[in-house]
Amino acid sequence: MLVLISHFIATVLVSTIVVFLLLRVMPGDPAAVALGIQATPEQLDAWRELNGLNTPLVTQYFEWVGGLLRGDFGTSYLSRQNITSTVTDRLQVTLILVVAAMLIALIIAIPLGTIAAMRQRYASGVIISGISQLGVAIPNFLVGVLLVGLFAIKLGWLPSGGWAAPSEGAEFLRHLILPAIALGSVQASILTRYVRSAVLEIMREDFLRTARSKGLTAGRALVRHGLRNAGIPVLTVVGVQMAGLLIGAVVIERVFTIPGLGSYLVDSVGNRDLLAVQAVVVVLVIAIVLINFLVDLAFTLLDPRLRKAA
Amino acid sequence: MTHISTRLAVVSAAAVSMLVLAGCSAGASTDTADGSHDPSLTIGITGEPANFDFTTTSGAPIPQLMMNNVYEGLVTVNQDGELEPQLAESWTVSDDGLTYDFVLNEGVTFSSGAEFTADDVKFSLERVKTDWTVNVAKMAYLDHVEVVSPTEARVVLTRPSNTWLFDMASTVGMMFDEDGVADLANTPVGTGPFSVTEFVVGDHISLESRADYWGEAPGMEDITVRYFADAVASTNALRAGDVDMLYDMQAPDLVSQFESDDAMQVINGTSTGEIILPMNNKTAPFDDLRVRQAVAYAIDREALLDTAWAGYGTLIGAMVPPTDPYYEDLNDLYAYDPEKSRELLEEAGVENLEIQLDVPTRPYATAVSEVLVSQLAEVGITATINSTEFPAVWLDKVFNKHEFQASIIRASEARDLLPTFNVPTYYIGYDNSEIAPLVEAADQAPYDEWVEGMKEVSKIIAEDVPAVPLFLFPNIVVASADLTGIAGNSVTESMVLSGITWK
Numbered sequence: 001m002l003v004l005i006s007h008f009i010a011t012v013l014v015s016t017i018v019v020f021l022l023l024r025v026m027p028g029d030p031a032a033v034a035l036g037i038q039a040t041p042e043q044l045d046a047w048r049e050l051n052g053l054n055t056p057l058v059t060q061y062f063e064w065v066g067g068l069l070r071g072d073f074g075t076s077y078l079s080r081q082n083i084t085s086t087v088t089d090r091l092q093v094t095l096i097l098v099v100a101a102m103l104i105a106l107i108i109a110i111p112l113g114t115i116a117a118m119r120q121r122y123a124s125g126v127i128i129s130g131i132s133q134l135g136v137a138i139p140n141f142l143v144g145v146l147l148v149g150l151f152a153i154k155l156g157w158l159p160s161g162g163w164a165a166p167s168e169g170a171e172f173l174r175h176l177i178l179p180a181i182a183l184g185s186v187q188a189s190i191l192t193r194y195v196r197s198a199v200l201e202i203m204r205e206d207f208l209r210t211a212r213s214k215g216l217t218a219g220r221a222l223v224r225h226g227l228r229n230a231g232i233p234v235l236t237v238v239g240v241q242m243a244g245l246l247i248g249a250v251v252i253e254r255v256f257t258i259p260g261l262g263s264y265l266v267d268s269v270g271n272r273d274l275l276a277v278q279a280v281v282v283v284l285v286i287a288i289v290l291i292n293f294l295v296d297l298a299f300t301l302l303d304p305r306l307r308k309a310a
Numbered sequence: 311m312t313h314i315s316t317r318l319a320v321v322s323a324a325a326v327s328m329l330v331l332a333g334c335s336a337g338a339s340t341d342t343a344d345g346s347h348d349p350s351l352t353i354g355i356t357g358e359p360a361n362f363d364f365t366t367t368s369g370a371p372i373p374q375l376m377m378n379n380v381y382e383g384l385v386t387v388n389q390d391g392e393l394e395p396q397l398a399e400s401w402t403v404s405d406d407g408l409t410y411d412f413v414l415n416e417g418v419t420f421s422s423g424a425e426f427t428a429d430d431v432k433f434s435l436e437r438v439k440t441d442w443t444v445n446v447a448k449m450a451y452l453d454h455v456e457v458v459s460p461t462e463a464r465v466v467l468t469r470p471s472n473t474w475l476f477d478m479a480s481t482v483g484m485m486f487d488e489d490g491v492a493d494l495a496n497t498p499v500g501t502g503p504f505s506v507t508e509f510v511v512g513d514h515i516s517l518e519s520r521a522d523y524w525g526e527a528p529g530m531e532d533i534t535v536r537y538f539a540d541a542v543a544s545t546n547a548l549r550a551g552d553v554d555m556l557y558d559m560q561a562p563d564l565v566s567q568f569e570s571d572d573a574m575q576v577i578n579g580t581s582t583g584e585i586i587l588p589m590n591n592k593t594a595p596f597d598d599l600r601v602r603q604a605v606a607y608a609i610d611r612e613a614l615l616d617t618a619w620a621g622y623g624t625l626i627g628a629m630v631p632p633t634d635p636y637y638e639d640l641n642d643l644y645a646y647d648p649e650k651s652r653e654l655l656e657e658a659g660v661e662n663l664e665i666q667l668d669v670p671t672r673p674y675a676t677a678v679s680e681v682l683v684s685q686l687a688e689v690g691i692t693a694t695i696n697s698t699e700f701p702a703v704w705l706d707k708v709f710n711k712h713e714f715q716a717s718i719i720r721a722s723e724a725r726d727l728l729p730t731f732n733v734p735t736y737y738i739g740y741d742n743s744e745i746a747p748l749v750e751a752a753d754q755a756p757y758d759e760w761v762e763g764m765k766e767v768s769k770i771i772a773e774d775v776p777a778v779p780l781f782l783f784p785n786i787v788v789a790s791a792d793l794t795g796i797a798g799n800s801v802t803e804s805m806v807l808s809g810i811t812w813k
Contacts, residue, residue, distance in 0.1 A: 028702025032710055036368020036701075038444045044710070047443075078360035078367065079511065080495040086511065145542070152550040160550040161543050162536065163513060254539045257547075259512030263539060267512070271360070272702045 008289050015285040016068070016278070020061050023274050030272035034077050051077060064278065073279035078271050083279045086264065091283060093163060094260035097252070098245045100176055101184035102238065108188040113195025114227075117203065118218065120196075129196065135189025140248055144182035144255045151178060161256040179256040183248055187241055194237045198230040205229070231302050239295030243288045347792065347812040350532040354544040354553035355805075356560055358537035359515070362506065363494035364481045365442045370722055370803050373481050374558075375515065375535060377804035380421075381500035383483035384412050384431065384463075385475065389799045391633030393475065397426065397485055397501060407470025407754065408453075414461045418524040420487040421505040426524075431455060431463035434486045441491075447729075448477040471753050472760040476725060480802050503528040503808045513537065517807070529795055529811025541673070548574075548788060555789035555796070557805055560673050562620035568788045575791045578622055579798030583722040583783035584629045585674060587682070590715055591776050592739035595665070599774065600658040605716075606644035606778045607651035608689040609682065615781045618677040624782040628772035629727050631782050633801050636764035640772045651689040667693045668708050668717040670700035675718045678780060682718070709737045720783055724802050731771050740776035 030053070031044040039047075048054050052063065067074055073083035112128050119125035152160035158178055164171040202208060203226070211221035250262030261280055268276035300306045359371040362380075378386060384398035395401070398412040418426035432455040439449055451471045456464040467474060477483065490499030498506055503523045508516040517533040536553055538544040541561035547553045548568075558581075559565065568574040589596035589605065596602055615623050624632065627640025655661055669679040676697075683693045693716070698704045708714040714737075721730060731740045732749055745767045752763025772779075785800040795809035 027706060028699065029706040029710065030702075032705035033701045034367065035443060037705070037709060038368060038446070041710075043443055080361055080363075081511070090512070148546050148550075152552075153546060156550060160546045160552050161538075162547075162552065255543055257513070257536070257538050257540070257543050259510060263512055267539075270699070270702065 004293065008293070011289055012282065012285055016065060016282055017061070019278050019281040020064065023272075023277055024057060026272075028272050030077055030274055033272050064275070068282065074275040076268075076276050077273050083276050086276070087261070087279050087283055090259060090261040090264045091287075093258060094246070094249050094253070094262060095287075096166070096176070097179060097183060097249055097258065097260060098242065100180035101187065101245055101249075102242065104180055104184040105187035105191050106238070108184075109191030109195050113192040114199050114222065116192065116196040117199035118222070120200065128192065132189040132192040132196075135185060136193075138185070140182050140186050141251045141255050143185040144179065144252055147178045147182055148255075161258070163256075163258045163260075175258075179252050179258060182255070183245060183252045186248070187245060190241065191234065191237065194234050195230065198233045199226065202226040202230045228302055232299065235295055235298055235302065239292055242291045246284060246287065348532075349530050349812070350534070351530045351555065351793075351807075351810060352534045352536060352553045354536050354538055354547055354556045355558060356538050356541060356544060357558070358512070361495035362498040362509075364444065364484075365438075365494060366444060367495070368444050373803040374800075374805045376498060376500070377481060377484065377802065378502060379504045379517065379804070379807050380498050380502045380506060381484040381486075382502045383479055383485060384414075385479050385483065387476070387479045387801045389797055389801065391631075391635070391801050393479060396479075407756075408467050410465040410467075410475070411458070412463045412465065414463065415524060416461055418501050419522050420490060420499050420501055421520055422487055422490055422499045423522070424487050424489060426485065426487075426501050427460040428457040428463035429460075430485055430487060431465075432457055433488045434484065435465065435482075437486075437491075438482050442482070445480070445482050448474075448480065448482045469754055472755075472757060473725065473728075473753060480724060504533065526808075528808035530807070533807055545788075555787065555793060555810075557785070557787050558800070559786040559788055562622045562784075562786060565620065565622070565786060565788060573791055575789055575793070577785075577787040577789070577796060577798035579785040579787060579800065580624060580631060580633060581722075581783050581785040581800040582631055582633075582724040582726075582802070583720045583800075584626060584631065585623075585678060585718065585720050585780045585783055586629060586777040587780055588717050588719060588738045588777040590712065590737075590739060591741065592712070593715070595658075595660050595663060596715065598658050598660075600654045601660055601663070602775045602778075603644065604651045604654040604658070604689065605686070605691070606775045607647045607654065608691065609685055609778060609780070610646040611641075611780055612646075614678065614681045614685070617681050619674065619781070619784070622784040622786055624784070626779050626782045628768045629721060629730065629777070629779050630768050633799065634725065636761045636768060638765055638768065640769065643772055644775065644778070648689050655690060661690055663691045665691060665693050665715045666696050668696050668698045668704065668714045670698050670704040670717070670719060672700050672720070674720060674783065675700075678718050712737050712739065718780075722783075722803075727768060727771065731776060738776050740771070740774070745770055 031047040032039065035043055035047055052060060064074065071084060073087060075081070076083050076086065116125045116128040148160050151158045158174050162175055164175045166172045199222070208221055208226055211225050212218065216224065249260060250266060252258070253260040253263040261283070265277065265280045268280065357371045359375055360367050360369055362372065362376060364372040364376060382396050384396060385393050386396040388394050397415055397418060399415045401410055401412045403410055412431070414426070414428060414431070420426060435449065435452060435455050439446060439452065451467045451469055451474055453466045453468045456466070458464050485501055487499045501524065503519055503525065504517040505520055506515060507518045514534050514536045517535070519528045519531045536547070538547065541564060544553070544556055544559070545561065545564045548556055565576055569576050587605070589602055591597055611625055615621055615625065625641055627643045630637050655663065667679060667683070669675050679695050683695060686693045698707060708717050728749060730736060730738065732742050732746060734740070734742055748763055748767050752760045752767065755763060785798060787796055787798050789796060792813050793810060794813050795811050797806040797809060
């Protein structure tokens, strides 16, 4: 436990140093972006002074980290709004989107992957395998554009973009569906293939043969004894893919104009809103480390052998 | 196997039926049962304001939304570029051009409920020099403001200035409530027909018409301005009916699908943004007039406009839009002549010229750069494109450090001819010794002499071609054909919303 926590802290610390330095080294002047073409060199310098950019790097770094520890991410250079509240709002949106995408991916992948494995010698299995191959190759924004073209423009069933808060019920679902499917599409294909190979492995195991000989059908045996074992490698992949989903969300947020963390990050980089970029990167690092931690925890739930070790 | 598939079937059936039901329920449309529209409007724009404060934050999206909608000035500019009264009912100018007496409209209130009086005029104009960090130079000639009576304000200048009154129709002339400037970034308080009710960053800004507005009620009660990062997403939203109108649309190749659609209207309005090819007049090779002229002759501006911006836009011969009073058609000054271009290059001794073209990462710039490179290649100039991130890197490298040879940019401010070329420290580095005295004299002269003087100045600048004016950027508006009263020309930076209404 102590090892895990110190590992976590070390990762986040290193990431703060890396992002801090990278942003200071990048070409482009935050003062110039904020003040625009009207600014005189004096005004630019006054702005830098006001925003603490003239102090030594080490001082700036420790001031920022000090704020982080208090939960204060600072104030955005451009919007003059508190970054912590902006990041919290945006994070909620992106998390909902990412979790929804992963759920959709799992709902599609687990049954399809299992069928593909069980029917691997039949047409249905081969077809599913082939489609998943295709699905990996199609980029998620293309899926998004196609979905919008069909469901929003042609049929008019769903909105072409935008976001509604969860409190708005049906509207929330209508805005969530297409981007979640688009974001989850590639994951669904990848996971289908993993589920398929994991299930194929399991089907060869002795304990399944024992289950069959006890009188269970192939399907029942798989469900009762097989899936939990297949779950372990699949869960590893899910954990790794979550990071990919968080990044993939950036593009989907742009296509569907969703006010999430990804679009906030891209806009802030373009505007050299340094504190905002730093805040988002730190949050993303923490999120990914936490996700991996949760995956490890889930392992112990799935596999009793690991519980003793933990 | 069976109980999984039953469960799955039930869940998916539920999901699908939910989807269908949701789709059948009231959509994003504002249509009532008989096909008429609610007085609400949804507009799609790319380019979101950073905040609401145009006094300390730069960026055209802020005044685009705020000016004339939330804030108003003593005067305003109409669609033909002419000054009109707004908060001031009328005004007189003294013979020496130093004193402006404004008679204010009565019964004007701010959205906070406070009354608008001459005290607010004094407060607003005098704080430009002390509290603003953007556009401060436009109030350079202000001496002081006197409150003659609650409805009469006297503005005294240090010297006569013809540009000053026009600038009063821009951001520096906007009227603020003395008690309403505490949080300009998030809570704007103005006298305009609309007030801001919501700002969801990255998504939309909502405006509501004010019941206590002093003037004619606007055509819409609710306006939602939705911000899109992506031009395709915005046109999809228009096609899906999620927005009613696209303003300042920056993907002209996507417009043709709407031209042939009877349910849509396309307005090809003018703007004050000139797309120019600025050249660094302080360093080789563009410190030589002949080389700059060679570049000007090498460009077929009509072909450039057709290819890069689908023909939307106006050809101009100087950095002056047709809506300015001193506009003259100088398009033939450097008419396309590649032969002449080659001659000039030879004369200047720079054959096989190689230059760096810093291209900002903006759709118009990347589109134009490709055509430019091939046109310049025809006369023996090899231009290498250097993609420069906009705004951060372009502002830093080209604009502030002047480390460039040639670039492409949109000069978007209104009346920016003089701020661009009458300032020798500006990034283009034009030598203004010839025009400076002419500008001084014209600005202080009576109106007609000013117009003539400015025409002369524009001609001199156009002949010296420190930057090649490529074309006047259009303001493309694509909207439902049921909308009327759209102000399609962007004559100042503002998108005027009050006149828009459903037919």
